[in-house]
Amino acid sequence: xxxxxNRMLTMAQWSVVGxxxxxxxxxxxFNTSSALMIIGWLLSGDFxxxxxxxxxNPVTKASVALFFIIVGSALYSEADLHRTLIGxxxxxxxxxxxxxxxxxxxxxxxxxxxxxxxxxxxxTLAHVYADVWLEIPWTRTYQNTLNGDTGVFEHHIAQTVVxxxxxxxxxxxxxxxxxLGQRLFWVLLSLLSALSITHLSIARTGQVTLLMxxxxxxxxxxxxKWVLPSLGGFILMTILLVFSSSSLQNRFQLxxxxxxxxxxxxxxxxxxxxxxMWNISLDLIKERPLLGHGVGSYxxxxxxxxxxxxxxxxxxxxxxxxxxxxxxxxxxxxxxVFASLLASICVAWLSMPDRNPLLPVYVTILGLTCLSDSGxxxxxxxxxxxxxxxxxxxxxxxxxxxxx
Numbered sequence: 001x002x003x004x005x006n007r008m009l010t011m012a013q014w015s016v017v018g019x020x021x022x023x024x025x026x027x028x029x030f031n032t033s034s035a036l037m038i039i040g041w042l043l044s045g046d047f048x049x050x051x052x053x054x055x056x057n058p059v060t061k062a063s064v065a066l067f068f069i070i071v072g073s074a075l076y077s078e079a080d081l082h083r084t085l086i087g088x089x090x091x092x093x094x095x096x097x098x099x100x101x102x103x104x105x106x107x108x109x110x111x112x113x114x115x116x117x118x119x120x121x122x123x124t125l126a127h128v129y130a131d132v133w134l135e136i137p138w139t140r141t142y143q144n145t146l147n148g149d150t151g152v153f154e155h156h157i158a159q160t161v162v163x164x165x166x167x168x169x170x171x172x173x174x175x176x177x178x179x180l181g182q183r184l185f186w187v188l189l190s191l192l193s194a195l196s197i198t199h200l201s202i203a204r205t206g207q208v209t210l211l212m213x214x215x216x217x218x219x220x221x222x223x224x225k226w227v228l229p230s231l232g233g234f235i236l237m238t239i240l241l242v243f244s245s246s247s248l249q250n251r252f253q254l255x256x257x258x259x260x261x262x263x264x265x266x267x268x269x270x271x272x273x274x275x276x277m278w279n280i281s282l283d284l285i286k287e288r289p290l291l292g293h294g295v296g297s298y299x300x301x302x303x304x305x306x307x308x309x310x311x312x313x314x315x316x317x318x319x320x321x322x323x324x325x326x327x328x329x330x331x332x333x334x335x336x337v338f339a340s341l342l343a344s345i346c347v348a349w350l351s352m353p354d355r356n357p358l359l360p361v362y363v364t365i366l367g368l369t370c371l372s373d374s375g376x377x378x379x380x381x382x383x384x385x386x387x388x389x390x391x392x393x394x395x396x397x398x399x400x401x402x403x404x
Contacts, residue, residue, distance in 0.1 A: 005044045012040025013103050019096075019387045021116040024124040024162050024175070025153040036097070041099050050102035053169045058348055059393035060098040062341035067094040069337055070295050073330045077294025079300070087296030087329070089376050093386045100390030113391050114169075121166045122189070126195045127152045128207045158380035160197045160206020161369050164213045165388070167193040168361045171217060193214055199243045204255060204270075205372050207248060211238065216364040220357040274372065277315040281324035285332075292331035301328065318377055323368035325377060342367060346395070359392055 001009070018033030041050075054060045070091045077084045104110050131139055131152050139152040151159040170190035174183045194214075197206045215234065222230045242248050253272055268358055284293065293301060302316040319325055324335045342363055351361040366385055369375040376382050 001044070001046055005046065008040045009046075009083060009103070010040075011045035012037050012044060012132075015040060015108050015110075016100055016103055016387070016390075017112050017116040019160075020113045020391065021120040023117065023384050023387065024120055024159065025127070027379075027383075028109040034093075037099065037103070041103060042384075053102045053105055054098040057098075057101050057393055058344035059341065059389065060101050062337065062344045063094045063097040063389070066334065066337045066341060067091060068332050069330050070094075072297075073292060073294045073334070075294075076291070077297050077329075078390045079296035079299070081297060083296035084294065085296075089213075090379070091295070092380070093382055094376070096386050097390040097393060098386075101394045104391060104394040110391065110394055117391075118166075118169070121162070121169075121193075123278075124153060125163075125166075125193055125196060128159075128200060129192070136396070140278065142325055152403060153379075154380040154383075156203045157205050158203055158378070158384065159374060160201050161209055161365060161375075161381060162384045163193050163197050164210040165361065165365055167197075167210060168213045168217045169358060171214075172221070172358055175221065193281075194241075197352075198241050198248055200247070200248060202251055204251050205369060209368050211218040212359050212364050213369055217357050220355065220360050222335050263296065273311065273314045274320050276306075276311065277302075278321055278324055281319045281321065281328050282391070285324070285327040288331060289327075290331045290333060292327065292334060295329050298328050300326060318374040322372050322374045322376055324376050345389075362388065362392055 013286045015033045019030055021038065022029035022033060023274060065277035071088060074084045074088055077087075079087070104113060129134060136152070141156075151157075158316075165188045170193060171187045174190065175188035177183050177186065196212060197203070201207070218230055218234055219227070228345060270288070280302060281298075282306075287293070298318060299316050302319070303312055306312040306316060319328070321334055323338070326338055345359055345363050348353055366375060366389075369381065370386075373381065375385050
C-alpha cells in the first residue's frame with residue numbers, strides 16, 4: 001500500500017471508532033464518521049485483502065444477501081419511487097457490516113472500538129442521571145415536551161435497548177478484569193445503566209430486553225455447577241427490582257390492562273395498536289407470501305387498510321415488528337435470510353473455542369426488539385444494531401480478551 005492509501009485506511013478505521021462512540025448520543029458524529037469511513041475505505045484500495053476478509057465471514061454474507069433481496073424487491077414494489085428509495089436507503093447501512101469487518105481486522109482496532117463505545121455510553125448515562133435534576137438545553141427532554149419520552153439523545157426505546165447491551169458489556173468486562181478496583185467500577189456502571197432502564201424509563205421494550213439480556217449473559221457465562229444458584233440469585237434480583245420500581249410495575253400493569261381490554265377497532269393503546277398492525281401485516285403477507293409487496297410498500301398498504309386517521313398516524317409508518325415488516329415487503333424469503341443472519345452469529349459463536357458471551361446477548365436483544373419494533377428500519381435503533389454487528393463479526397469473531 002502507498003503512503004496515501006495507508007493514511008486513508010487509518011482514517012477509515014478511526015471513523016469506525018467514531019461511529020461506535022456516537023451510537024447513543026450524536027447523529028451528526030455518526031453521519032460524519034460514516035461518510036469518512038466509506039471515503040477512506042474506497043480510497044485505501046487493497047480490495048483483494050478486504051474481499052478475503054468479507055467473503056469468509058458468514059455474517060457479512062447474510063447481511064449482503066439481505067440487502068440485495070431488499071434492492072431486488074424495489075423492482076416490483078407497489079410503492080412509488082420516492083418511498084421505494086427511502087426504504088432502500090434505510091437498509092443500505094447493512095453494507096456497513098462487511099465494510100467494518102474488512103477494516104477492523106486487528107485486536108488493537110477492535111479494542112479501540114469497544115473503548116469508544118464505552119466512552120459514548122458513559123456520556124449518555126451521565127446525561128440520563130443529570131437530566132433527573134437539571135434542564136440540559138442540548139437534550140431531547142429539555143423543558144419536558146416529549147409526553148413521557150425519557151430519551152435524552154434518542155427515542156427512549158432506542159436508548160434503553162442500547163443501555164441493555166451496555167449493562168451486559170459492563171458486567172462482562174468486570175468479569176474478565178483482574179483488579180478489584182476496576183471490577184467495582186464496571187459493576188457500578190452496569191448497575192447505573194440497569195437502573196436507568198428499570199427506574200428512569202417507561203420503555204417496556206428496553207425493560208424486557210434488559211431482563212433477557214441478563215439471563216442470556218448468565219446462562220452462557222457461568223460454569224454449569226453454578227447455573228442453578230446463579231439463576232436463583234437472578235430471580236431474586238429481578239423481584240427486588242420490580243418491587244423497587246414503580247415505573248416497571250405501572251408499565252406492565254398497563255400492558256396487562258391493554259391486552260385484557262383490547263378492542264380491534266378504535267384501540268390506540270401501545271399494545272392495542274400493535275395488535276391491529278400485526279393483524280393487518282399478516283393479511284398483507286398472505287396476499288404475496290413468497291416475495292412480498294416490495295420495499296417501501298408497507299406505508300402505502302397500511303394507509304389503505306386503516307380507515308381511521310388516528311390509527312394510521314400510529315401504524316402506517318411501520319408495523320412495530322421487523323419480522324412482519326420484512327414479511328410484508330420482501331416476503332418469507334427475506335424473513336428466512338434475516339433469520340439466517342441471526343443464525344450465522346449463533347453457529348459461529350458455537351464453533352469458537354473462546355466464546356464471547358456478548359454475541360448471544362446481542363442476538364437476544366436484536367431478536368426481542370424486532371418483535372415489538374422495526375430495529376433495522378428505525379434510524380436510532382439501526383445506528384446501534386448494524387455497526388455493533390460489524391464489530392462483533394470482525395476478526396471473524398472478537399474474543400473475550402479484546403473486550404477487556
